[in-house]
Structures are given as structure tokens and as C-alpha cells.
Amino acid sequence: MAEEVKLMKGNEAIAYAAIRYGVDGYFGYPITPQSEIMETLMVEKPWETTGMVVLQAESEIAAINMVYGGAGTGKCVMTSSSSPGISLKLEGISYLAGAELPCLIVNVMRGGPGLGTIQPSQADYFQTVKGGGHGDYRLIALAPASVQEMADFVGLGLDLSFKYNTPAMILADGIIGQMMEKVVLPEQRPRKTEEEILRDSPWAARGKTKGRKSNVITSLELDAAVMEANNLRFQATYKRIEENEVRYQEIECADAEYLLVAFGSSARICQKAVEMARAEGIKLGLLRPITLWPFPTKVIAAYADQVKGMLSVELNAGQMVEDVRLAVNGKVKVEHFGRLGGIVYTPDEILAALKEKLF
Amino acid sequence: MDINDIIKPENLVYTKPRLMNDNAMHYCPGCSHGVIHKLIAEVIDEMGMEEKTIGVAPVGCAVFAYNYLDIDWEEAAHGRAPALATAIKRLNPDRMVFTYQGDGDLAAIGTAETIHAANRGENIVIVFVNNGIYGMTGGQMAPTTLVGMATATCPYGRNVELNGHPLKISNLLAQLEGTCLVTRQSVQSVAAVRKTKKMLRKAFENSMAGKGTSVVEVVSACASGWKMTPSKANKWMEENMFPFYPLGDLKNID
Structure with a gap:
């Protein structure tokens, strides 16, 4: 299968990419807004082509433990869910981290807490990057901002996971999961042989x-x-990840006097806000963390010497802003702007918030 | 005759199974786990499946089963062994996969995983050690604790109004289309040990023949948890456990 451009949802991109990247097994449980991942896999029947196993488990708990079982045999395995389901998986994720097993977990976030809503949210930032489950562990966290990145990060997440023998997560949200964009799928990567x-x-x-x-x-x-x-060994691994795997994107940052910091779908909306600000003559830039852990602390710290203020724009009550403030360490003003519970801001609202909070 | 004239390979009538290692067991005197471990080690060796077998250890007294049986293992979170085994077997169909679980692990916290793995007919073996008590945590009530039986969390005896009834989960599993063998055995006598080994062999053979899920329940004594001597515990088991958990095949499809 050669490279080809297709129009699809972010969730579908995850499914197609899983097949193309040679995943051995997917284990899931339905939950909105990410059910298309397993639905697409079941329609595609990869067990007839690549030999990939796809199984609907009896619960999110069973699914993550199937991932643990498969990963323990050296297989390339993954699961996906949305916020409440990820809460159920946290025990298993902690066990995976504690047993140093590679795997990929996809969280297509929805609003919480509790059963919350099925609308998009970014309120699982703390859960993802501050541990979530019990014990001193870290989770490699990739935040896609496009359907293309949904596909690409399946491969990146698995590669990083296997490089460091620790779980990786794609932290997306309902917008990225449900919206349709053009995607170039990777060429088919063969599944690993017994010898490999x-x-x-x-x-x-x-x-x-x-x-x-x-x-x-x-x-x-x-x-x-x-x-x-054992814990010191885990921490040494996390340190290597922090030193080598930080990823971020800078948009209009070179001459920026103000900086938006946003990930995932929020970064897409912020990109428009930057355009609008520039049209008004405001020198606004956008820094988009791609890896939420390891967090781009150093680059944000460096911008603290350049800009007059930063606005952390998140679909939550203010979570990543804490890490931005830690990076800036009081040098410039760092404020948060968010909408909650499934409401999504417009670029105008972001620009207005910037002026109100930082000007 | 000198003793050294007798100690010769040709006179060997009994030996430690090759797949049991020399680690000192943490099990209490009179515990059934050691015997069941031995039987599993013998069956795997006799089937020539050492290099193809993956065991899934539970949380409970057998949490360190991997320290005694010299095969590859995965240690599951409490109750999740059948979920692990499901994926291990589906991703590696030529491997022989079994879980080793106690009553709390299998019939309380892991009920959903147990029932759904069996209902899907996963080609795995579930070894279920039922001694009616949580041994590892110090003798608390299990889902299989008999009515009236005292434990640390039902110190005045299991009371149906408060604690519900003991769960005959093997009877439930036998109802499921996905199981091919559900049998209840014990290991307190030579005859019982032989019977249990025979059923374990059948269960492992079923799993490699793709017949579905095989469940071997072993009604066991927990002398420490029951606060009895080993011999009294075995007698108590025969008199009290066996009437409620009668031995024999609940399902055995050829």
C-alpha cells in the first residue's frame, strides 16, 4: 500500500494508522467520542490482512489489562477510550509503567468530571502528565492538533514507547477525534516477526x-x-525522555511580544487568533507543546526573556498554565483562558481574553 | 547394604518436577498451593510445552507462583488474569496459556473478566484454587466463604443477610457456551491428587486443541486462615467444603 491522501475523521485516522503501523492488537470498549476507532477497525478486518487482533473487551479495565498481557509478550498493542474510560484504565497504566511495558493508549477527551459530557474538553491534562494512576511514573503524552497528526502520532507514540519500554498516550479531544481532514496514511509497516x-x-x-x-x-x-x-531506573528513563523527546511547534514566535500557549484543538483555534491579532498589529505568537510530557519547559522559559506576557489557552479551568508558570518562574505574567464542560472558544474570545488579562 | 547402594538413578521412584525450582516456598504448612504447583509443572513438562507456556499469576497467596514454577510468567493486577490471558493467547495462538487464581481474585474482584473470558471461549486454562478465604491479606471473607464460617471480616461467621451467599462460580461458568471443561477437584489425598492431575492435563490439551475455556477448580485447605492444624483443616474441608462444593465434573465435553 503506497501513500495516499484520504478524507477522514481523526478517530478513523487512528484506526487506519494502527493497521498501517503494524500494530499486533487493539483492545477497546465503546465510549463517545472515540467509538469510531474500534468501529473502523472492525469494518476493515485487519486480522484478514496484517493479522492484527481486534477485540471488544467487556470493560475499559479488561481492555487495558489485555494490553498489559499482550505487551508482556513483546507484541505491539494499543487501546483507546475517552476520559471516564481512561480513569478506569489508570490502574492498568500504572501497572504497565511499573512493569516497563511499551504500548499506546489513546484518550479522546470529553468534558468532566464524572460522566460529564460527550462534548470536547482538555480537562485530563493533569491526569495525563501528573501521574493519574498510583506511584512515581510518567506517561509520554502526545497532543495532536490535526487529523494528520492523529495518524502520525500512532507511529511516533509506538516508536517512543518501544524505545524507552514505557507506555505512551495520544491525548486528543472530541474535536480532533470527530473533525474530518485530509490525511496521508503511512505505507504499510509489516508486523514484527517472532525473531524480531x-x-x-x-x-x-x-x-x-x-x-x-x-x-x-x-x-x-x-x-x-x-x-x-527499580524506581531509580524508571526515573533515569524519564530523565532521558525529558532530555531527548521534547517536541513543540512555534508559530509567529520570532518577533512575538505576547505568546499564546495551547495544545491540540485549542492550538488550531489560537492559530486563527494569532492571524487576527497580527492583522491588528499586535505581535502575537503561538507556542504549541506537542509533547505534554516531556513538557517544553526550556523553550517556554527562553520566551520569558522575549515576551511581555503569556496566555495559556486550554479547554479546562487552568491546568497546563501551572507548567507554563513553573517554566517562566515569575519572569513575566502568565494567565489562563479557558471554557469548560464542552464549550469551545472562538478566536475572538481568545483575542479579547488576551487584551483583558495581559494588556 | 549401604544407603549409597540404594541411591541410584534406576531406583528412583519419585522426584521433584523438573520445572519446579529450588526456591523456598512461602506457603504455610498444609497449604494446597504447593501440590497444585507441582501438578502443573509435571503436566507442562510431560506435554513437552515448557518453551511454549505462559502462566498468568494472580494477586493473592499465589502471587509469587512465578518464583516456583520455572516458566515464563506475567503477573496480573488483582482479578485481571483472564484479560491478560485472553490477549496473550489471541496474539500468540501457538502458546499454551493458563491463569492461576484464588477465590477472591477469580470470584470477587475478577468476576467480570472470568465470566467474559469463559463466555468468549478463550482457549486458555483457568486454575481456580478455592479455599474460602483471603489468605495473603490475613484471612478475610472470600466470595466462597461458607455460611457460618468465621473469618477476620465475618468474625461471628458468614451471615447471609449481611454477606450474601457463598458463590458457586464454577456452576455458573459451566452454563456458558464458551467453556468445554469445568471440573471441581481437590488435592488432600493421593487419589485426589491423581484425579486433579488428570483433569489439568485434559484442560491444557483442550486449550491447545482450541476447544474453549477449561476451568479446574481445586477445593483447598487453608490451615493458617482457618486456624487449624493441616490434618484438621483437610478433615474440615471434607466435612464442610465438599458438601457445598461437591467434587466432580460440572461439564466435560470431548
Whole structure:
């Protein structure tokens, strides 16, 4: 299958990309606004082409534990859900992190808390980048701002996950999941062979072959000294990720006097706000974190020497703004503008908020 | 005759299974887990499936099963073993996959995973150790605790009004289209051990033949949790557990 341009929803892009990137298994449970991911996979029947397993689990909890089971055998596996379902998966995500297993989790966020709403939101930022589940772990978090990135980040997320043997998440929202755009799908990547799995994941539980100790996938260790050593190993991995994997996009930042900081769908709306501001003669730029963890702390800190103020624009009550403030460390004013519960701001509202809060 | 004249390979009548390692077990005296571990080790070895077997360990007393059986393992979160096993088997159909679960793991917190894996007819083996108590956490009430039986969380005996009835989950699993073998056995006598091993062998063979889910329940004694001597615990099990959890095949499709 060669590269081809298609028009599709963000959720569909996730599904097609999963097949194209050679994913071995998808395990999911329906929840709005991301059900098209599993629906598309079931229509495409990849088990007849690439051999990919697609299974509708009995719950989000079962699905994430299926991911754990599959990942423990060295397979390339993923799941997807939306906010309430991700809350259910957090136990499993913590176990995956504790057992150092690679996998991809997609969260197409909706408004909360609780059952909340099915409308888009970005209120799971804290949950994603500040742990969410129990214990000292981090989750590689990619925030797509287009349908194209929904597809691309399946590959990127899996590659990073396997590079560091730790779970990765695509943190999208209902807008990116539901909107349609042109997408170039990647060429078909073959699924890993048995030999490639044994080479890349020698720790995997695949049946104890002669001449090696048994492989045990576990996060359990009752000896506190060993458990501390395990934790220090995790932290060393997280440090390497922070040093090497920060990704962000700068739009109109070179001469900016004010900076919007926004991720995902908010960044798309902010891009329009930047255009409108520039038309008025306001030197506004946009910094879009692509990796929410590792967060682009250094680049934001550097802009604190250039701009007069920053506005963190998020579809929540003010979450990422805390990390922006930590990066800026009091050098310039950092404010938050958000809408909640599924309401989405317009570019005019963002521009008005900028003037009101920073001018 | 000197003892060394007797200790010769040709005189060997019994040995530790090859797939059991030398780690000292944490199980209490009189516990059934060691015997069940041994049987699983023997069956895997006799089937020549050492290199193809992946076990899923539970949370509960058998949480460290992977320290004793020298095969590849995955350690599941509490109750989720059948979900892990589902994916392991579906992604690796030529592997032999089993879960090893206690009553709390399988019949309380993991009820949904157990029932749905069995209902999908996953080609896995579920070894279910039912001793009617939570051993690892210090002897609390299990879903299978008998009415009137005292535990740390029903110290005056299980009361139906307060705690509901003991759950015969194997009877429930036997009703499901996805199961091919559901049997209830025990390991307190030589005859019982032999019978359990036979059923384990059948269960593992079923899983490789693609017949569906096989469940081997082993009604077991927990001398520590029941606060009895090992021999008294076995007697108590025969007199109290067996009448409520009668041994035998609940379902056995050839």
C-alpha cells in the first residue's frame, strides 16, 4: 500500500494508522467520542490482512489489562477510550509503567468530571502528565492538533514507547477525534516477526527457551531496596525522555511580544487568533507543546526573556498554565483562558481574553 | 547394604518436577498451593510445552507462583488474569496459556473478566484454587466463604443477610457456551491428587486443541486462615467444603 491522501475523521485516522503501523492488537470498549476507532477497525478486518487482533473487551479495565498481557509478550498493542474510560484504565497504566511495558493508549477527551459530557474538553491534562494512576511514573503524552497528526502520532507514540519500554498516550479531544481532514496514511509497516520480537524484547514472556532464566513480567517487588532501585531506573528513563523527546511547534514566535500557549484543538483555534491579532498589529505568537510530557519547559522559559506576557489557552479551568508558570518562574505574567464542560472558544474570545488579562 | 547402594538413578521412584525450582516456598504448612504447583509443572513438562507456556499469576497467596514454577510468567493486577490471558493467547495462538487464581481474585474482584473470558471461549486454562478465604491479606471473607464460617471480616461467621451467599462460580461458568471443561477437584489425598492431575492435563490439551475455556477448580485447605492444624483443616474441608462444593465434573465435553 503506497501513500495516499484520504478524507477522514481523526478517530478513523487512528484506526487506519494502527493497521498501517503494524500494530499486533487493539483492545477497546465503546465510549463517545472515540467509538469510531474500534468501529473502523472492525469494518476493515485487519486480522484478514496484517493479522492484527481486534477485540471488544467487556470493560475499559479488561481492555487495558489485555494490553498489559499482550505487551508482556513483546507484541505491539494499543487501546483507546475517552476520559471516564481512561480513569478506569489508570490502574492498568500504572501497572504497565511499573512493569516497563511499551504500548499506546489513546484518550479522546470529553468534558468532566464524572460522566460529564460527550462534548470536547482538555480537562485530563493533569491526569495525563501528573501521574493519574498510583506511584512515581510518567506517561509520554502526545497532543495532536490535526487529523494528520492523529495518524502520525500512532507511529511516533509506538516508536517512543518501544524505545524507552514505557507506555505512551495520544491525548486528543472530541474535536480532533470527530473533525474530518485530509490525511496521508503511512505505507504499510509489516508486523514484527517472532525473531524480531525476541531480538527487540528479550525480556518478553513468550515461553522459556533453553539457556535462559524465566522471564517474569511484574511490577511487584517486596524488597524495598530493590524496589527503590527499580524506581531509580524508571526515573533515569524519564530523565532521558525529558532530555531527548521534547517536541513543540512555534508559530509567529520570532518577533512575538505576547505568546499564546495551547495544545491540540485549542492550538488550531489560537492559530486563527494569532492571524487576527497580527492583522491588528499586535505581535502575537503561538507556542504549541506537542509533547505534554516531556513538557517544553526550556523553550517556554527562553520566551520569558522575549515576551511581555503569556496566555495559556486550554479547554479546562487552568491546568497546563501551572507548567507554563513553573517554566517562566515569575519572569513575566502568565494567565489562563479557558471554557469548560464542552464549550469551545472562538478566536475572538481568545483575542479579547488576551487584551483583558495581559494588556 | 549401604544407603549409597540404594541411591541410584534406576531406583528412583519419585522426584521433584523438573520445572519446579529450588526456591523456598512461602506457603504455610498444609497449604494446597504447593501440590497444585507441582501438578502443573509435571503436566507442562510431560506435554513437552515448557518453551511454549505462559502462566498468568494472580494477586493473592499465589502471587509469587512465578518464583516456583520455572516458566515464563506475567503477573496480573488483582482479578485481571483472564484479560491478560485472553490477549496473550489471541496474539500468540501457538502458546499454551493458563491463569492461576484464588477465590477472591477469580470470584470477587475478577468476576467480570472470568465470566467474559469463559463466555468468549478463550482457549486458555483457568486454575481456580478455592479455599474460602483471603489468605495473603490475613484471612478475610472470600466470595466462597461458607455460611457460618468465621473469618477476620465475618468474625461471628458468614451471615447471609449481611454477606450474601457463598458463590458457586464454577456452576455458573459451566452454563456458558464458551467453556468445554469445568471440573471441581481437590488435592488432600493421593487419589485426589491423581484425579486433579488428570483433569489439568485434559484442560491444557483442550486449550491447545482450541476447544474453549477449561476451568479446574481445586477445593483447598487453608490451615493458617482457618486456624487449624493441616490434618484438621483437610478433615474440615471434607466435612464442610465438599458438601457445598461437591467434587466432580460440572461439564466435560470431548
